[in-house]
Amino acid sequence: MNKTARYLSALVFLLSLSLTAQDQAVIDQIVKEANENSQLERLGQELMDGIGPRLVGSPQMKQAHDWAVDTYASWGIPARNEAYGTWRGWERGITHIDMIHPRVQSLKGTQLAWSPSTSKKGVTAEVILLPMVKDSAEFAQWLPNVKGKLVMVSKLETTGRPDYNWEEFATEESFEKMKAEREKADEAWGQNMRNTGYTSRSIHEPLEKAGAVGIVSSYWSKGFGVSKIFSARTKEIPVVDLEMEDYSLVYRLAARGETPKLTIVAQSEELGEVPTFNTIAEIKGSEKPDEYVILSAHFDSWDGGTGATDNGTGTLVMMEAMRILKKVYPNPKRTILVGHWGSEEQGLNGSRAFVEDHPEIVENVQALFNQDNGTGRVVRISGQGFLHAYDYLGRWLHAVPEDITRHIETTFPGTPGRGGSDYASFVAAGAPAFGLSSLSWSYWNYTWHTNRDTYDKIIFDDVRNNAILTAILTYMASEDPERTSRERIVLPVSKRTGEQLEWPEMKGPTRKGGF
Template sequence: MRKNTILKSLGLAGMLVCTASAVAQDKDAVVSAIVQEANTNSYLKNYAFELVDMIGPRLVGSPQMQQAHDWVVKTYTELGAVARNEVYGEWRSWDRGTSQATMTFPRVKSLEGTQLAFSPATKSKGVEAEVVAMPVFNSATDFQAWLKTVKGKIVLIGMNPISGRSDANWKESASDQGYDKHQRLKNEQQKKWDLSMSYTGYTRRTLPLALEDAGALAVMDSYWTELPGLTRIFDAKSKRIPVFNIALEDYGTLYRMAERGVKPRVLLEGNSKELGTAKTYNSIAEIKGKEKPNEYVVLSAHLDSWDGGTGATDNATGVITMMEAVRILQKVYPNNKRTILVGNWGSEEQGLNGSSAFVEDHPEIAKNIQVVWNQDNGTGRIVRIAGSGFEKSYEYIGRWLQYLPEEFRKEIQTTFPGMPGTGGSDHSSFVQRGIPAFGLSSTSWDYGKLTWHTNRDTYDKIVFDDVRQNAIIVAILTYLACEEPELVSRDRIVLPIDKNGKQMEWPTNLKSTRISGN
């Protein structure tokens, strides 16, 4: 090679190195600005107050859910996004109102509890009757015989645990022998109860249908989480009789009385209202890309919740994480190359319906999605990211993660390429259509027992330092996904052979339900 050619080559190489260095410095500057804005000017508590305390629980189809949709659109519009509520179906509209459970015999006591979502209301003066406890059955014949005895009664259908203390409490304070004995008795009780339930042919959620046909006046359950005072609140399947969930501490009292022949009586008052049907929405916000407006980075979090608490960690924390990330990016990254699209989905709790409907209804967007970031497992900081079965996900996510502050990055465990999800949360709706979508999984904060679908999923359980860290992570990853020169690979792994020796196939089980009950 001639000398001048060598010099030109060295000069070009130097220019490329300088250019790459400048790009890296530019990215570092934006990342630093994101961190600075999040730490000095957080809006998270403002967003949480409005969504969790002021609007409260967001049951699909309820007036509160409509308020939440409208608030999301208003807030994103104020942030400079183009926002809309997009109809994808209709749902049974039900308003909780007030509910009260009172033991009237053998003494008067207010009971801690509430109607389940979609439960039929009681008559104006409530329903009062003797309470009976469902026994353990030894056969289907036993169950059918017992059904003939429930007419005119309020029926307890849940198992009454042998202890209202948590396993952790037993482990800490019992002797080794006492703990082992408790575990053995607990497991034996659960095994007998599960066998008994199998003889009924129903689950705890469908059993009230058989009881109302048999003439029962109401049903009471206690879906205990194994922590004091906590119960899970789902929905009632009954058509005519009310279903109440009662805290274990009061439920156990009634159960023991009924078992001993005391014949306790309870007055149930449920003032819920059936409001016909209501349109169901996804709340969508878009900040158009300045260079590639028809390519998208999607921020995903479901807006709906169950309504035993106020839906704070499932999933208001996800909603406000994405909102704060957008607020930050609008300030420090005004010239986003790709369109940033936020999806606050409806009816996730009934089967990922809103997100599935969005993908079905928008093939023009789906084909040009860069990545989807989804957050939906509590208030904890992000510590796990899996590749969702996309073969080359490590190449880009691994590279982007290097820009996170070191104290964040060192906590995050990655699994690549991972496996595609069959459900769980809204990123699965995208993954199943071959779109790179990733759940941003968090530290527990005892999410499974303390707040997931419980009566204690409330504002006071939010850990704002962790949520702020999540907003920083989402903002940085979104910025980098917008800046990526090309759309990332959608190549999928070849799935392994299952335990039966069959070749596993990419899941396609998710389809949106657009009408309640269908």
């Protein structure tokens, strides 16, 4: 090697060291800002405590969108609410459920989303149980009995203790006996429902038509005091969910012929057809402004709690990552864009609308990072079926502090997500989009779509780690001199059908929903 060649080689080596030092300096600043000036607790209180649940079509959803735009503006980040459709507008009011016979007791529960309202006085009526029937004809003959009654439409649970409690304290024989009794009771309930000719979802309509004055249900989430809260399916009569303990109390009284009576006040307001939005904020790229790194989290929630872990924490991660990046990396090479998607809970509608409306952005996505499954630290990342995902994700993850990455298991190349959260909308369009999957913290039983999904369940140390992870991955993706590969794996043959699996198809959003 001659003198000139040696000089050039040394110069390249020194430049590479300089770039590495530059990257490390930015990464160190990201970590320092996240740990010493975190805004997570304040943002969490403003969003979850102050605004509350964010049901699509509710005034609180619009309030949250406006709050996000204003918050980004205070950080010097341009943001906008981008309308993509409309939804049935509805706002919940006060719910009171009281048993007034055979004794007086206030019960714990709430009206379901989009439930028709009662008057201020509410409705007072006797409770009636679904009968055991041999076929749909016998059920049709029974139906007139519901006139003027409140109808209980959920099964009686065998036990109010979660399985983990039985495993800790019961004898093996007792636990096995309970499970056998539960399985038998569940099978009998399911068969009886089929005998009626309806499902648990469709039976509300005939009950309402037959003159029932309200529906009482209970969707136990297999944890102490936890109910899953979804939507009503009636047109004029209220639907309330009782927590399992109180539902079981009323059910047992009715089964013993004690003719329990309830007074239900479930006020709500119909607001007609209202617009739905995504909130979009961006830090413009300085060198490649038409290439994008996207931070992704759905903004809406169900409204049994305040949507803290589904998906308030994902929202906080993306907002905090954007705040940090604007402060320590204000001139990114590529445009950094954040999407706070609407109506994810009803079918990824916000993100699907964005993909459909912005093909020019989707075509130029360098990477998308999505977080949406609870408050825990990220522990799993899949390559989503992109053949060379390891090449770039591996590089980017290498820059993340080891105290964060040591918890993370990666699967490369993985398989493409077909639903579940908003990254799937982008994967279907062929964009390299990745879910940052987190540790459970009893998510499925205790906070996913439940009445217990509230601020006090947030683990801020884990959320802070996730914000650091997201900010560093975003920085590395923005700085990467190479475009990410979109080459896909050849999907395997389905064990179920024996046919070659295909890449998930793009699906359009519901742009007018809830009616």
